[in-house]
Amino acid sequence: MSETLNKETETVDDEGKRDFIFLATGAAAAAGAASLVWPFVAQMGKAADTLAAGSIEINLSNVPEGQQLKTLWRGKPVFVRHRTPAEIAEAESVDVSALPDPQTDDERLVPNSSGKVNPKYLVMVGVCTHFGCVPVGEAGDFDGWYCPCHGSHYDTSGRIRKGPAPTNMAIPPYEFISDNVIKVG
Amino acid sequence: MSGHPSTYEPKYAATKWMDQRLPIIRMGADFMTFPSPRNLNYWWTFGGILALCLVSQIITGIILAMHYVPHIDHAFDSVQRIKRDVPYGWLLQPMHAVGASMFFLAVYVHMLRGLYYGSYKAPRELLWIIGCLIYLIMMATGFLGYTLPWGQMSFWGATVITGFFGAVPVVGESLQQWLLGGYAVDNATLNRFFALHYLLPFVIAALVGLHVWALHHAGQNNPIGITPKTKQDTLAFHPFYTVKDGFAVCVFLLIFAFFVFYQPDALGHADNYIRADAMKTPPHIVPEWYFLPFYAILRAVPDKLAGILLMVGAIAVLFVLPWLDTSKVRSMRFRPVARRFFYVFLVMCFILGWCGAETPDNIAFPFGTNDAGEKVGLSFYRLSQIATIYYFAFFLIILPVLGLTERPKDRPESITKAVLGGHKGAAAPAE
Amino acid sequence: MAFSKTLKVLLVGGVSLAGLTFGATTIASAAGGGGTGDYEMVHKHWHFKGMGGTYDRAAAQRGYQVYREVCSSCHALEQLAFRHLGDKGAPFYNEDYKNPNENPLIKAFAADWTIEDIDADTGDVLERPGITADKFPPIYPNDAAARAGNGGALPPDLSTIVAARNGGADYLYNLLIAYDAKKPDDVTLTPGLYYNPVMDGGKIAMASPLSDGIIEYAPMEVYEDGEIKTVAAPEATVEQMAADVTEFLAWSSDPKLEQRKQAGFATMLYLLILSVLLWFSYKRVWKNVKH
Numbered sequence: 001m002s003e004t005l006n007k008e009t010e011t012v013d014d015e016g017k018r019d020f021i022f023l024a025t026g027a028a029a030a031a032g033a034a035s036l037v038w039p040f041v042a043q044m045g046k047a048a049d050t051l052a053a054g055s056i057e058i059n060l061s062n063v064p065e066g067q068q069l070k071t072l073w074r075g076k077p078v079f080v081r082h083r084t085p086a087e088i089a090e091a092e093s094v095d096v097s098a099l100p101d102p103q104t105d106d107e108r109l110v111p112n113s114s115g116k117v118n119p120k121y122l123v124m125v126g127v128c129t130h131f132g133c134v135p136v137g138e139a140g141d142f143d144g145w146y147c148p149c150h151g152s153h154y155d156t157s158g159r160i161r162k163g164p165a166p167t168n169m170a171i172p173p174y175e176f177i178s179d180n181v182i183k184v185g
Numbered sequence: 186m187s188g189h190p191s192t193y194e195p196k197y198a199a200t201k202w203m204d205q206r207l208p209i210i211r212m213g214a215d216f217m218t219f220p221s222p223r224n225l226n227y228w229w230t231f232g233g234i235l236a237l238c239l240v241s242q243i244i245t246g247i248i249l250a251m252h253y254v255p256h257i258d259h260a261f262d263s264v265q266r267i268k269r270d271v272p273y274g275w276l277l278q279p280m281h282a283v284g285a286s287m288f289f290l291a292v293y294v295h296m297l298r299g300l301y302y303g304s305y306k307a308p309r310e311l312l313w314i315i316g317c318l319i320y321l322i323m324m325a326t327g328f329l330g331y332t333l334p335w336g337q338m339s340f341w342g343a344t345v346i347t348g349f350f351g352a353v354p355v356v357g358e359s360l361q362q363w364l365l366g367g368y369a370v371d372n373a374t375l376n377r378f379f380a381l382h383y384l385l386p387f388v389i390a391a392l393v394g395l396h397v398w399a400l401h402h403a404g405q406n407n408p409i410g411i412t413p414k415t416k417q418d419t420l421a422f423h424p425f426y427t428v429k430d431g432f433a434v435c436v437f438l439l440i441f442a443f444f445v446f447y448q449p450d451a452l453g454h455a456d457n458y459i460r461a462d463a464m465k466t467p468p469h470i471v472p473e474w475y476f477l478p479f480y481a482i483l484r485a486v487p488d489k490l491a492g493i494l495l496m497v498g499a500i501a502v503l504f505v506l507p508w509l510d511t512s513k514v515r516s517m518r519f520r521p522v523a524r525r526f527f528y529v530f531l532v533m534c535f536i537l538g539w540c541g542a543e544t545p546d547n548i549a550f551p552f553g554t555n556d557a558g559e560k561v562g563l564s565f566y567r568l569s570q571i572a573t574i575y576y577f578a579f580f581l582i583i584l585p586v587l588g589l590t591e592r593p594k595d596r597p598e599s600i601t602k603a604v605l606g607g608h609k610g611a612a613a614p615a616e
Numbered sequence: 617m618a619f620s621k622t623l624k625v626l627l628v629g630g631v632s633l634a635g636l637t638f639g640a641t642t643i644a645s646a647a648g649g650g651g652t653g654d655y656e657m658v659h660k661h662w663h664f665k666g667m668g669g670t671y672d673r674a675a676a677q678r679g680y681q682v683y684r685e686v687c688s689s690c691h692a693l694e695q696l697a698f699r700h701l702g703d704k705g706a707p708f709y710n711e712d713y714k715n716p717n718e719n720p721l722i723k724a725f726a727a728d729w730t731i732e733d734i735d736a737d738t739g740d741v742l743e744r745p746g747i748t749a750d751k752f753p754p755i756y757p758n759d760a761a762a763r764a765g766n767g768g769a770l771p772p773d774l775s776t777i778v779a780a781r782n783g784g785a786d787y788l789y790n791l792l793i794a795y796d797a798k799k800p801d802d803v804t805l806t807p808g809l810y811y812n813p814v815m816d817g818g819k820i821a822m823a824s825p826l827s828d829g830i831i832e833y834a835p836m837e838v839y840e841d842g843e844i845k846t847v848a849a850p851e852a853t854v855e856q857m858a859a860d861v862t863e864f865l866a867w868s869s870d871p872k873l874e875q876r877k878q879a880g881f882a883t884m885l886y887l888l889i890l891s892v893l894l895w896f897s898y899k900r901v902w903k904n905v906k907h
Contacts, residue, residue, distance in 0.1 A: 040277075269695065435894050455782045
């Protein structure tokens with residue numbers, strides 16, 4: 001009786017076979033658990049409705065010269081600035097190579113259907129690239145924007161000139177659907 | 186948390202350091218080496234299955250809460266959005282909804298196992314009572330959760346169940362309105378139900394901790410109900426029962442997966458796909474299947490308060506079961522008479538569930554037709570009364586009396602003796 | 617002995633599974649109200665039933681046409697956005713446009729609807745053609761208006777209708793084709809109500825919406841098994857239209873059915889293999905242990 005009972009502590013003769021089945025079971029269980037984790041993680045990503053909600057149309061002719069239109073796109077403010085000739089001149093006269101994030105003014109504008117850019121209208125995501133505050137317009141040392149949170153100065157092209165922000169304010173994807181109407185997104 | 190002497194010895198400097206400060210590795214190791222009776226059958230795997238159910242419900246629940254909106258104007262749409270637009274929402278939502286049913290399925294098996302094998306008897310009374318408490322909170326959690334999708338059945342289920350509190354004498358109406366936060370089920374109700382539905386699973390988790398602690402202190406019961414006496418009577422929990430539980434869990438998951446992927450709505454109600462409407466009650470209100478037996482007991486008496494008292498009593502009686510059963514023999518394997526009554530009890534529970542799903546005035550067993558050509562016979566109402574009487578008689582009369590009158594069969598001296606043969610108990614499978 | 621025990625457990629599992637399914641179906645059919653009169657429910661073999669069932673794309677596409685041209689005069693599809701029509705598993709899915717928002721067909725469907733919006737410049741209410749991201753518009757501005765326009769009855773939302781009715785697709789299909797059934801004498805109709813044996817009590821506030829040839833089907837292109845197939849137009853009989861719109865609305869109720877079943881097959885197969893592996897591990901561990 002006790003002999004039968006104690007056998008379990010003895011070494012099993014076909015150890016290799018045993019190891020294989022345990023390894024296979026363990027590996028299968030681990031693989032299953034790992035693949036179950038993916039849906040738990042992926043569910044926090046953008047949902048289909050968020051991905052689809054997407055584009056807004058802006059009529060540029062509604063923005064008078066020297067003023068700025070603020071509108072919401074994907075939960076972030078988009079600035080449409082109708083720049084004055086002085087502001088345009090200031091933006092174009094900068095020595096690009098000396099900038100923290102070198103970009104010419106033209107590079108920050110999107111050409112219309114005839115391939116020309118209209119420097120009057122600057123369209124950008126109005127979010128400071130430092131920690132995401134919304135900069136104040138017509139302010140700062142460079143007559144563009146100034147972020148009150150941590151003191152970043154942007155010029156009239158929305159380029160970072162001074163302060164902690166690492167890059168220029170972003171240009172959203174947009175296209176001209178007529179001479180005066182753009183579609184953002 | 187373990188009732189057996191620790192054999193863990195830290196090998197490395199780091200584990201030694203840890204062991205002197207917070208012996209959490211020791212706790213885990215002791216858990217794994219816990220001596221479990223060597224004769225536990227598959228009915229004992231449901232503890233592990235239930236642990237998995239709880240973890241699964243908490244994880245999927247927290248995930249759903251990230252997308253769900255507890256407001257009457259958005260709740261229904263937000264659940265639809267989860268099923269349609271949220272990445273993998275089509276998988277996670279049914280996992281949670283079907284998971285509730287699977288949780289109850291497993292808990293009923295677990296409870297009936299305890300009942301059959303006398304797992305509530307000394308020294309496991311508190312273990313049993315904590316279990317009953319867990320079950321009670323599970324019921325509350327299940328009910329609260331069913332309100333959240335804000336479909337027709339959610340709304341009217343909440344209305345009916347909170348109406349129970351309105352039956353309390355004198356303070357009933359105030360109590361009900363306090364629970365609802367208004368005159369009827371409304372946004373305030375939905376908000377607090379959501380808060381409580383999020384809270385209670387963690388209370389359950391804490392109670393499960395106590396349940397396992399009590400289990401490890403008193404030791405597991407086993408199919409023959411004889412307390413292990415020698416080392417030979419037991420096996421280390423790991424690997425013997427981890428692998429056995431693992432196999433059972435996997436088979437259980439197969440059933441779970443079948444429902445999640447192929448019949449996600451089979452255990453729910455079509456009416457819950459209709460947005461809640463306070464102006465229109467669905468023609469046929471039934472609770473979730475796991476509440477049906479209690480719903481039948483509620484309707485078995487024509488008086489509102491009496492029905493509720495009876496239903497509460499049906500659960501309350503479980504709490505005092507350790508003192509109702511007078512028999513010293515744990516396992517019904519050695520109680521031939523009690524065993525027969527147990528099987529009848531099982532049938533009666535199913536009958537109660539059946540009655541709970543049917544309209545009380547309908548005929549369950551027709552005997553024939555009357556002059557007007559209508560069926561006559563035993564109505565569900567009468568049937569539920571018979572079953573209710575048996576339900577209570579089983580606990581309040583049969584078990585107390587049988588313990589004193591029944592002559593149990595001879596029992597083996599020890600688990601080892603039973604296992605190694607000679608005795609009938611050893612050859613008999615799970616029964 | 618151990619093996620028979622396992623069999624027993626599997627048996628118990630199987631029985632409880634069968635019991636649960638049976639119980640659920642019993643409850644469902646008990647609540648289904650079997651209809652009135654002599655009407656015999658037609659039980660169609662739906663393409664999406666069964667473990668491997670998928671939606672019949674051509675039928676569901678025609679069903680959308682039926683919804684657009686007939687049902688949508690009163691019934692909304694609250695939970696659907698236009699882009700859903702072109703999702704994977706949806707009637708108009710096309711592998712060339714995995715993102716339905718870029719699918720020209722879906723864009724055209726959306727543009728075919730008028731959406732109420734706010735003019736960003738003036739704040740006035742304006743109407744514009746739909747875009748793929750838009751939800752299907754409400755048909756009535758509110759429930760009161762819907763009731764007022766329909767003799768006091770509220771046309772139910774159709775986006776979850778198949779899931780929301782006991783009997784599901786069969787219920788809806790029979791409801792649409794059963795208007796011709798003979799009214800029993802004990803059903804009395806007040807003005808504005810019609811006889812329909814599938815409804816509880818036999819009364820319905822919706823007049824028969826379909827009649828032979830009420831719409832015209834055109835041949836359509838269906839994306840199936842990696843290629844575009846042309847499906848000839850069937851004759852628009854009441855039965856055909858009822859079956860088509862039911863197929864479409866069944867998809868609308870359960871748009872992820874195909875993904876779910878595919879994932880289900882893989883999951884069940886995996887669990888089966890893991891069960892077998894665990895079973896052999898179990899036998900190994902317990903090899904020399906009597907119990």
